[in-house]
Amino acid sequence: MRPVLMKLEERKSCPLLREFTEVLMVGQVHLEPGEECGAHDTGEHEELIIVLNGKGEFVSDESFPVEKGCLVYVPPRTRHNLRAMASALDYIYVVASL
Secondary structure, eight states: OOOOOOOOOTTOOEEESTTTOSSEEEEEEEEOTTOBOOOEEOTTEEEEEEEEESEEEEESSSEEEEETTOEEEEOTTOEEEEEEOSSOEEEEEEEEEO
C-alpha cells in the first residue's frame, strides 16, 4: 500500500478513500443552511469531525456550536447529529472501528 493524495471538492458530500483504507471510513459532507446529517449512533466506532467552513451545531446529550477550525471527537456508542445553522457547513468525518 502506498500513500494517497486526494483533492477535496467544494460543496460535495461523498465518501473518500474507500478503496484505500483498511479500517477507516472517511467522508466529506456539505450541508446547506438548516440541513442536518441525521441522527445516528457511532456503534462500536470512534468518530472525528473536522469543520472546514461555516457554522453549525453538534447535537448529542449536550449540544454546542461548531465552526471552521473545530474538531469534535465522538466516542463509541454515542447518538449524535450535526446541522448547519445560518450558513452552509462543510466538514470531514473519520470513523475508525475499535
